[in-house]
Amino acid sequence: MSRHDVVVIGGGISGLSFAFHAARAGRSVLVLERSERAGGCLASHRSAGGYWFELGAHTCYNSYVSFLELVEACGLRGEILRRVPTKLRFLDGDRLVPGANLGVLLRLFSWGELALHVPRVFGARKDGKTVEEFYGAIVGPRNYATVLGPMLSAVPSQSADAFPAGMLFKSRATRRKDVPRSFTLRGGLQAAIDALARQPGIVVETGRPVTKVSASGSGFAVETEGGERHEAGVVAVATPPSSAAALLGEVAPELAAEASRVKDTVVETLAFAVRTEKVRLPVSMFLVPRSDSFYSAVTRDSVPDPDWRAFSFHFRPGLSSAERVARVTRLLGLSQADLEEVVEKRTVLPSPALGHEAIVAAIDRHSAGRPLAVLGNWFGGLSIEDCVVRSRSEWERVASKVEAPSGPGSPGGAAARPLLREEEPVPGVVREG
Numbered sequence: 428m429s430r431h432d433v434v435v436i437g438g439g440i441s442g443l444s445f446a447f448h449a450a451r452a453g454r455s456v457l458v459l460e461r462s463e464r465a466g467g468c469l470a471s472h473r474s475a476g477g478y479w480f481e482l483g484a485h486t487c488y489n490s491y492v493s494f495l496e497l498v499e500a501c502g503l504r505g506e507i508l509r510r511v512p513t514k515l516r517f518l519d520g521d522r523l524v525p526g527a528n529l530g531v532l533l534r535l536f537s538w539g540e541l542a543l544h545v546p547r548v549f550g551a552r553k554d555g556k557t558v559e560e561f562y563g564a565i566v567g568p569r570n571y572a573t574v575l576g577p578m579l580s581a582v583p584s585q586s587a588d589a590f591p592a593g594m595l596f597k598s599r600a601t602r603r604k605d606v607p608r609s610f611t612l613r614g615g616l617q618a619a620i621d622a623l624a625r626q627p628g629i630v631v632e633t634g635r636p637v638t639k640v641s642a643s644g645s646g647f648a649v650e651t652e653g654g655e656r657h658e659a660g661v662v663a664v665a666t667p668p669s670s671a672a673a674l675l676g677e678v679a680p681e682l683a684a685e686a687s688r689v690k691d692t693v694v695e696t697l698a699f700a701v702r703t704e705k706v707r708l709p710v711s712m713f714l715v716p717r718s719d720s721f722y723s724a725v726t727r728d729s730v731p732d733p734d735w736r737a738f739s740f741h742f743r744p745g746l747s748s749a750e751r752v753a754r755v756t757r758l759l760g761l762s763q764a765d766l767e768e769v770v771e772k773r774t775v776l777p778s779p780a781l782g783h784e785a786i787v788a789a790i791d792r793h794s795a796g797r798p799l800a801v802l803g804n805w806f807g808g809l810s811i812e813d814c815v816v817r818s819r820s821e822w823e824r825v826a827s828k829v830e831a832p833s834g835p836g837s838p839g840g841a842a843a844r845p846l847l848r849e850e851e852p853v854p855g856v857v858r859e860g
């Protein structure tokens with residue numbers, strides 16, 4: 428049995444950014460992660476030779492101001508890498524459609540249908556409409572089904588048709604002019620997870636699926652599959668909605684009921700590296716198939732490497748490993764032996780639908796005043812920045828529920844500290860290169 432101020436369930440960016448804020452405020456934090464590696468959708472595969480590629484999230488923008496604050500506070504300012512712009516390309520079966528970005532969209536659209544529908548953009552409102560209803564009305568149903576729909580589904584790696592139209596894209600007010608518009612981190616975005624996990628006051632335990640949360644004294648007891656028990660004054664659930672619903676059932680049935688109304692879906696990722704000379708496809712692409720067994724493919728060339736290229740294919744669920752490999756080798760004109768560093772990952776993602784905002788509002792209403800936080804990519808939005816923003820506001824809401832530490836000898840090992848300025852070294856963080 429262990430006792431911490433805060434237990435976080437789920438070691439993705441939501442859980443770790445919550446842990447960061449709690450630890451910075453001097454609280455002791457235990458993060459319990461189901462899989463063998465923390466990071467969730469932030470998953471960078473690193474080869475022994477130092478080459479890396481992403482299985483999940485790949486791009487951050489200079490509008491991710493809250494994420495950047497964490498990156499800098501963890502001493503990673505010098506690790507920010509500018510990404511070479513990625514081109515949107517379409518695949519028709521195994522054929523790469525000529526043209527990129529807006530050009531390829533205009534090439535593929537039926538102009539007659541577009542001309543008939545596009546005037547509807549004036550006065551079109553997203554409220555109460557799905558992505559398919561809103562965008563289908565503007566480009567026409569056939570253009571939507573064969574061009575725009577596949578493109579919009581490639582972004583969240585799942586069918587976006589039933590998403591609330593207002594949730595897919597977000598314009599953010601602030602941009603950091605001192606940071607490249609589109610960036611990643613040296614070694615991949617996993618570097619942010621690794622650095623957060625090393626912060627003083629945070630203990631991350633992987634391979635620890637949590638099975639139960641119950642009330643204990645004035646706080647909670649959290650139990651893992653292996654039978655371990657951890658007690659804390661504050662618990663944060665930072666898992667996909669189905670896991671959150673299961674975990675909250677006993678301690679907060681009304682929260683569990685709301686969480687269970689959010690559906691989730693699975694994306695199966697196949698990623699691998701290939702020697703540069705073996706690949707004929709152009710570099711730095713976001714590949715959208717018009718109709719295929721995968722939603723999208725991302726090339727790793729946004730941070731170029733002279734010897735290697737890498738691809739991540741995000742497949743619909745239901746195929747075997749061999750079928751996925753067969754699909755990508757045929758498409759790329761490669762043999763199975765050409766694929767190196769092959770890695771696969773199964774990710775559970777939320778599938779928000781109309782009425783999602785009301786569910787989030789109900790969760791917030793039911794958790795008001797309780798030392799229980801529900802976090803994740805199903806609140807503000809799917810992006811990394813949305814996750815970090817939610818985690819910070821939830822920490823601010825529950826912070827007063829665990830007694831503030833009295834000084835540097837407190838369990839967190841430090842009294843409450845502001846975020847560091849970028850020049851300040853962070854104890855425990857080793858700078859590479």
Ligand SMILES: Cc1cc2nc3c(=O)[nH]c(=O)nc-3n(C[C@H](O)[C@H](O)[C@H](O)COP(=O)(O)OP(=O)(O)OC[C@H]3O[C@@H](n4cnc5c(N)ncnc54)[C@H](O)[C@@H]3O)c2cc1C
Nearest residue numbers: 437439440441461467468483484485486637803804809811
């Ligand atoms: C293929 C892909 C590409 C993306 N690209 C981008 C991008 O370029 N830019 C961007 O901003 N966003 C991108 N996103 C979205 C973004 O990465 C995610 O929304 C975000 O990282 C989710 O973080 P999270 O912590 O909320 O959830 P997750 O990352 O899903 O983490 C939840 C964690 O909870 C753990 N867990 C679940 N149940 C339990 C349990 N019972 N006990 C313990 N642990 C449990 C899981 O194992 C997981 O590690 C992408 C997502 C995907 C899948």
